[in-house]
Structures are given as structure tokens and as C-alpha cells.
Amino acid sequence: MSHDMTACNDTLLEFERLIEEHQNNPWTGTLRTGVDLGTANIVLAVVDEENRPVAGITYPSTVVRDGVVVDYMGAVRTVTRLKAELEDQLGVTLDAAGCAIPPGIVSGSVKAIGNVVESAGFRLTSTVDEPTAAASVLGITDGAVVDVGGGTTGISILKDGKVIFVDDEPTGGTHMTLVLAGFHGCDTKEAELMKRDPAQEHSVFPVIKPVVEKMAAIVKRCLDKYPVDTVYVVGGACCFTDFETTFQKFLEIPVMKPAAPLLVTPLGIAMNCTD
Numbered sequence: 001m002s003h004d005m006t007a008c009n010d011t012l013l014e015f016e017r018l019i020e021e022h023q024n025n026p027w028t029g030t031l032r033t034g035v036d037l038g039t040a041n042i043v044l045a046v047v048d049e050e051n052r053p054v055a056g057i058t059y060p061s062t063v064v065r066d067g068v069v070v071d072y073m074g075a076v077r078t079v080t081r082l083k084a085e086l087e088d089q090l091g092v093t094l095d096a097a098g099c100a101i102p103p104g105i106v107s108g109s110v111k112a113i114g115n116v117v118e119s120a121g122f123r124l125t126s127t128v129d130e131p132t133a134a135a136s137v138l139g140i141t142d143g144a145v146v147d148v149g150g151g152t153t154g155i156s157i158l159k160d161g162k163v164i165f166v167d168d169e170p171t172g173g174t175h176m177t178l179v180l181a182g183f184h185g186c187d188t189k190e191a192e193l194m195k196r197d198p199a200q201e202h203s204v205f206p207v208i209k210p211v212v213e214k215m216a217a218i219v220k221r222c223l224d225k226y227p228v229d230t231v232y233v234v235g236g237a238c239c240f241t242d243f244e245t246t247f248q249k250f251l252e253i254p255v256m257k258p259a260a261p262l263l264v265t266p267l268g269i270a271m272n273c274t275d
Contacts, residue, residue: 003230008138009259015045015053015267016260024055024090031090032125033097034133034269035079035117037064039150040173040236042075043266044082046094051271055090056263057082066151066170067102069112079120097122098273100130100265102147103154103166125274131156131163133268134234138258144228146219146247147265148235150174153215157226165226169218173237176208183207205240212243216250223251231255236262 018024029049036043042061046054059082063075087094099117101110110127117124131145131154138145141161147154150173157165173195181191194200195208219231231251233244238261248255258264 003140003256005256005258011053012258012260012263012267015056015263018053019056019058022089025052027054030096030275031092031094032270032273032275033094033122034266034273035097035099036266036269037075037099037113037116039064039066041262042078042082043263044086045266045270046086047270053267055086057086067105068109069116072112072116075116076119079116083120083122095123096125096273096275098126098128098269099124100128100133100269102130102152102168103156104168126272128269128272129163130154130265131158131166133272134264136268136271137264138232140232142228143230143232144219144223146231146233148172148215148233148237150237153218155219155222157222157228165222167222171211171215171218176211176237179208179211180204201240205242209246212246213250216247220251229253233257234261234264
């Protein structure tokens with residue numbers, strides 16, 4: 001039986017609107033911030049004590065690669081600036097913040113991610129693993145969460161609300177960009193713009209489809225050991241219209257993609273943040 005995504009999608013679309021329109025919702029109680037340092041984007045999500053989205057901001061980023069901070073000062077500068085912009089918008093100081101770690105990351109990288117958040121002026125109160133953050137937003141306790149990021153695809157199996165298996169494979173949105181660049185004989189910057197342009201999706205997706213099928217094959221290997229009823233795909237690199245259809249054809253089980261999949265993890269980090 002497939003999980004009803006209506007409430008989850010309503011929340012995500014509301015959060016997306018707040019970011020796009022630089023708006024904020026009224027709130028109750030203490031505000032908490034989720035900081036998501038991604039390979040392709042840095043996202044800050046602010047929720048109130050009822051876990052309702054209050055405000056958010058996103059910025060394209062190259063300071064993190066596959067969960068590893070490769071430009072520490074650049075990351076601190078970006079998060080500091082995004083924090084200041086949100087504080088100006090809200091008229092309050094943002095204090096408590098949480099961050100997340102991708103599956104299979106080494107402890108040194110975990111510390112570096114937390115240090116970025118603290119150096120940007122936040123009080124770090126929680127560190128959550130990305131699949132748990134995503135599951136909070138999706139409202140699920142069982143199934144596979146596949147987080148298709150810029151550098152990697154993270155696979156997590158949940159059972160009774162607990163993560164029982166994680167894997168992280170080095171295939172993500174960056175690989176789609178490389179395939180596109182090779183196909184068109186252009187540089188990666190041009191290919192990245194092409195990939196992100198919804199108007200070009202009909203010509204882009206057939207070229208990158210083998211990368212998506214490779215991701216599905218990786219997921220299938222995990223599901224052979226840990227069978228589930230439903231797969232949930234999140235992350236910026238799964239935004240293509242035919243992404244879940246391609247996955248579903250390969251896996252032969254229901255594949256669900258929430259609205260605004262890029263925003264699932266950052267919102268979940270904020271929801272798991274304590275004050």
C-alpha cells in the first residue's frame with residue numbers, strides 16, 4: 001500500500017514558495033534552523049516549534065564534495081551570509097541549528113560539517129543522518145530512502161523508524177553533467193546549465209538516462225538483501241519528470257518522489273533540530 005504524500009507535499013511546496021518569494025510565515029515559539037551543505041547547493045531551512053516552515057534560502061555551492069568540506073572558509077562565508085540574509089528578513093537572530101551527515105561518511109568530515117555551522121555563528125544543537133532527516137519530512141517509518149545528490153547516491157533502509165542499512169555510491173548529478181558535456185562536446189559549466197533548465201529536459205533526459213539506470217541498479221543490489229515495499233527518491237538530481245518512472249521500471253516496486261525533492265533533507269534537518 002503506497003504512503004499518502006499529500007501533507008508532505010503541501011509542506012514542501014509551501015517551503016519552496018517561501019524561498020522563491022523571499023517570504024516568511026508567522027511563527028510560534030523558538031525558531032530552529034537546518035543547515036544542509038550539499039555538493040551542488042547549500043540550503044538553510046527555518047521551522048518553528050510546531051515544525052512548520054517559516055523561511056528558507058538556497059545558494060549554488062562548490063564548497064562541499066560528496067559530504068567532505070573541500071573549501072572550509074568558503075563554506076563558512078556562504079553560511080554566514082545566508083544566515084544574515086534570513087535574519088534581516090525575519091528581524092530576529094537565529095541561534096539553534098542542526099546539520100546532517102550523508103551515509104558512510106568518516107568522523108573527521110562529520111566534525112568539519114559541524115564546525116562550519118558553528119563558525120557561521122550558530123549554536124550547533126543536533127547532528128542527524130540524512131535519511132532520518134528525510135524520513136521525518138516524508139512521514140515514513142519503513143521503506144528505502146534514496147538521496148540522489150550532486151556527488152553521490154545515498155541509500156538507506158528504514159524499518160520501524162530505524163535506519164538498518166546505509167550505503168553511499170559515487171554516482172550523482174555531477175556524473176549526469178559529465179555525460180551531457182561528453183555528448184554535446186561542451187564544458188561542464190554549460191552542461192550543468194543545460195541539465196538545470198526545465199525547458200531542455202526533453203532533450204537532456206534521454207542522454208543521462210543510462211546514469212539514472214546505473215543508480216537504479218545500485219539500489220536494486222541493496223534491495224536484494226533488504227527488500228522493501230516502496231522506494232522514496234529525494235535530492236536535487238532526481239528532479240527530472242521521468243526519473244521515478246525509470247527507477248520503477250528497473251526496480252519493479254513503487255517509487256515515490258515528493259514535491260520539491262531538493263528541499264526534503266534541509267527541512268528534515270530543521271525538524272530534527274533541538275533548541
